[in-house]
Amino acid sequence: MSSPVLEIEGVTKSFGDRLVLDGIDLSISEHEAVALIGASGSGKSTLLRCIDLLEEIDDGDIYLDGEVITDPAVNPVSVRRRLGFVFQAFNLFPHMSVLDNVTLGAVRSGAMPKQEATDRGRELLDRFGLGGREADRPDQLSGGQQQRVALVRAFASRPRALLLDEVTSALDPELVGDVLEAVREMKDEGMTMIIATHEMTFAREVADRIAFLHEGRIVETGTPAKVMDSPERPETQRFLRRLLAGGRI
Amino acid sequence: MLGGLALLVFTSSGWPDVQETFFSPEAFRTSFPDILRAFWLDVRMFVAVEVVVLILGLVIALIRTSLSPALFPIRALAAIYCDLFRGVPVILLVYLIGFGIPTLGVTGILAEPIFLACVALSLAYSAYVAEVYRAGISSVHRTQTDSALAVGLTKFQALRHVVLPQAVRRVRPPLLNDFISLQKDVALVSVLGVQEAFRVAQIDSQSSFNYTPLIAAALLYLAVTIPMARILDYIARKQDSVV
DSSP: OOOEEEEEEEEEEEETTEEEEEEEEEEEETTOEEEEEOOTTSSHHHHHHHHTTSSOOSEEEEEETTEEOOSTTSOHHHHHTTEEEEOTTOOOOTTSOHHHHHHHHHHHTTSSOHHHHHHHHHHHHHHTTOTTOTTSOGGGSOHHHHHHHHHHHHHHTOOSEEEEESTTTTSOHHHHHHHHHHHHHHHHTTOOEEEEOSOHHHHHHHOSEEEEEETTEEEEEEOHHHHHHSOOSHHHHHHHHHHHHTTOO | OHHHHHHHHHHSTTHHHHHHHHOOHHHHHHHHHHHHHHHHHHHHHHHHHHHHHHHHHHHHHHHHHOOOGGGHHHHHHHHHHHHHHHHSOHHHHHHHHHHHHHHTTOOGGGGOHHHHHHHHHHHHHHHHHHHHHHHHHHHSOHHHHHHHHHTTOOHHHIIIIIIHHHHHHHTHHHHHHHHHHHHHHGGGGGGGTOOOHHHHHHHHHHHHTOOHHHHHHHHHHHHHHHHHHHHHHHHHHHHHHHO
């Protein structure tokens, strides 16, 4: 197995008195997709935000390609340029065209010349079923299309890993499919990713490994088949039983 | 109702006098060129003050919306600045600065009434405009900044390319309101004896016992403020239609 792209060691994070991450250890190899599952409030989003340095951690270390990124001396901008983040609520820039949304990061960070970023943006939008929408504003698109633009935006800068934070939770059920298809395609291309999700079927299908978060701790990890079909820990069993009862699996 | 009111005014016994003292074509013709020349000073002062206000107001707003704990002292200063300069009548400020600074015995531009009046107006309007900008900046959701940082922008780039364009677009109407106020308040510098349009009109009317020059000055102010409002409306509509 190749060396890990991301390594998370003993990460803790509190908001005020509330301990949200309680010593997280997780390692993600190149081309690997890890699905984070767990109830709302279990810390999935916070963990992703900490990895992208959108939140400061209280303790522990996070490594990207073997290099510590949670040291105060590290420039967070250079770290974020090597990672892609997709938000639950898309968070596209409403005052910019779809194409500008996709190219802004690459152009402003100086990662690519404008022409190259534009060409790549157009090509990717086309590939993910958004050809012809380049000049539109985000609010002219459906939720599913907006989320695909957000995926393309994160993917366009060739990140070392994609962090996907509940990318389908804000979508109408009939729009979920296209977004998941886009994620699947990025995974097939070898993109390393961490996927916080409630879509169990999707997690089972796309993820190489599942990590179950409970009250800020990863209580169980393993292949999808192992974690979902024969969970060892009572917390995991309870969580999956509840999802089953709710018709979510 | 308007017709009735007009009828009442035009048939009143005093109307011929009013017509003579306020709407005399002859007095208009003699005083208008002077007032127009003086109005050019108003326009230049307005433009200069407006540029300063747009920049200074933005700087103050950015300080007030900053989150860094290290900036707390200047954040407090900025808040005090806004409270102070919004709380004092503009005319008082023009007086205090226009007569106060020269008393210090300074010379050159610092003793120049036009310059001092512009300083007073800039200070007062920057406080108003800073609050308008601030409202706009706070109305842009925090997730926009997150998103901008996540695509690899620096904090400054996030502000410049993501937050401010949205903020300014949202506060265009109140900003315009303040511009129009400022265009009119330029007349306040007349209290320092500066010969701008209102002052010249006042002198003319006092020497001729006719108020028509004041009407001429009023028309000049309107000739600037109304087209400006329409042009900005037009720009706003054009931009909104692409959003």
